[in-house]
Amino acid sequence: xxxxxxxxxxxxxxxxxxxxxxxxxxxxxxxxxxxxxxxxxxxxxxxxxxxxxxxxxxxxxxxxxxxxxxxxxxxxxxxxxxxxxxxxxxxxxxxxxxxxxxxxxxxxxxxxxxxxxxxxxxxxxxxxxxxxxxxxxxxxxxxxxxxxxxxxxxxxxxxxxxxxxxxxxxxxxxxxxxxxxxxxxxxxxxxxxxxxxxxxxxxxxxxxxxxxxxxxxxxxxxxxxxxxxxxxxxxxxxxxxxxxxxxxxxxxxxxxxxxxxxxxxxxxxxxxxxxxxxxxxxxxxxxxxxxxxxxxxxxxxxxxxxxxxxxxxxxxxxxxxxxxxx
Ligand code: SD4
Numbered sequence: 001x002x003x004x005x006x007x008x009x010x011x012x013x014x015x016x017x018x019x020x021x022x023x024x025x026x027x028x029x030x031x032x033x034x035x036x037x038x039x040x041x042x043x044x045x046x047x048x049x050x051x052x053x054x055x056x057x058x059x060x061x062x063x064x065x066x067x068x069x070x071x072x073x074x075x076x077x078x079x080x081x082x083x084x085x086x087x088x089x090x091x092x093x094x095x096x097x098x099x100x101x102x103x104x105x106x107x108x109x110x111x112x113x114x115x116x117x118x119x120x121x122x123x124x125x126x127x128x129x130x131x132x133x134x135x136x137x138x139x140x141x142x143x144x145x146x147x148x149x150x151x152x153x154x155x156x157x158x159x160x161x162x163x164x165x166x167x168x169x170x171x172x173x174x175x176x177x178x179x180x181x182x183x184x185x186x187x188x189x190x191x192x193x194x195x196x197x198x199x200x201x202x203x204x205x206x207x208x209x210x211x212x213x214x215x216x217x218x219x220x221x222x223x224x225x226x227x228x229x230x231x232x233x234x235x236x237x238x239x240x241x242x243x244x245x246x247x248x249x250x251x252x253x254x255x256x257x258x259x260x261x262x263x264x265x266x267x268x269x270x271x272x273x274x275x276x277x278x279x280x281x282x283x284x285x286x287x288x289x290x291x292x293x294x295x296x297x298x299x300x301x302x303x304x305x306x307x308x309x310x311x312x313x314x315x316x317x318x319x320x321x322x323x324x325x326x
Contacts (some may be wrong), residue, residue, distance in 0.1 A: 274300065
């Protein structure tokens with residue numbers, strides 16, 4: 001996939017790609033009750049340049065949607081977006097040609113749900129929430145997750161787009177198994193939302209590493225690695241080479257660093273430096289984090305300088321270049 005262009009301070013209209021009605025739901029039934037609580041300004045922060053997804057979540061929060069549902073609704077745009085080859089429909093397959101998706105969600109009460117290596121189901125972040133709410137479990141994997149999705153009424157779909165199939169067949173010609181996360185090989189969406197009640201929740205959804213080994217699962221559906229929320233402290237989400245995020249339990253680390261007094265920027269930098277310190281010289285892989293705390297501060301940091309994030313607040317959607325080590 002080509003690197004996307006940056007946009008600056010754009011206010012965007014609703015996108016033409018439709019999100020499944022199951023995800024959109026009815027805004028009225030999802031309204032949060034702020035009661036006597038002070039109403040805070042909602043905001044959304046997402047990995048990479050995802051203006052439409054971020055705007056959907058932001059506008060949903062403005063209309064009183066709660067943070068977890070807004071995040072799921074926002075990321076659903078990229079899950080349905082066939083042009084994003086790292087998420088959902090149109091995602092790059094594993095090296096045997098199977099598109100397998102990973103996702104997780106976490107809410108303000110510390111509840112979480114996750115699905116691993118799911119085939120034929122587009123909206124896996126919503127599925128992760130169903131695991132959280134409708135099963136006694138936190139994680140469902142593979143065939144079991146797919147069966148649960150079908151039981152819940154999700155429609156099975158072929159997720160291998162013609163374009164992703166052509167790219168995979170090209171790759172097969174060389175069959176050079178050296179998966180890397182670099183400038184051309186990313187776009188996992190991790191999203192953190194704060195709603196009007198001041199609650200934080202998040203979602204992370206991906207097709208993982210292009211041409212991965214069958215059964216490989218990265219950080220994105222692993223609570224604490226790809227995503228972590230503690231509503232008393234803040235939240236963090238990761239993108240990049242999942243193996244490196246898992247080894248340092250990156251998102252949990254960032255939230256704990258914030259708990260100990262670091263602001264989100266300092267915490268993201270420390271977590272990236274933890275990874276760097278385990279490698280000699282300049283790593284040839286990318287990892288990036290975004291984070292926010294209860295005060296509404298945000299931070300982002302990456303190993304390489306191609307990372308950006310999207311930030312929505314007060315009806316303004318901005319793509320912002322992240323600071324980086326290199
Ligand atoms: C993974 N972290 O499966 C994901 C990949 C990713 O943008 O973030 N791509 O390792």
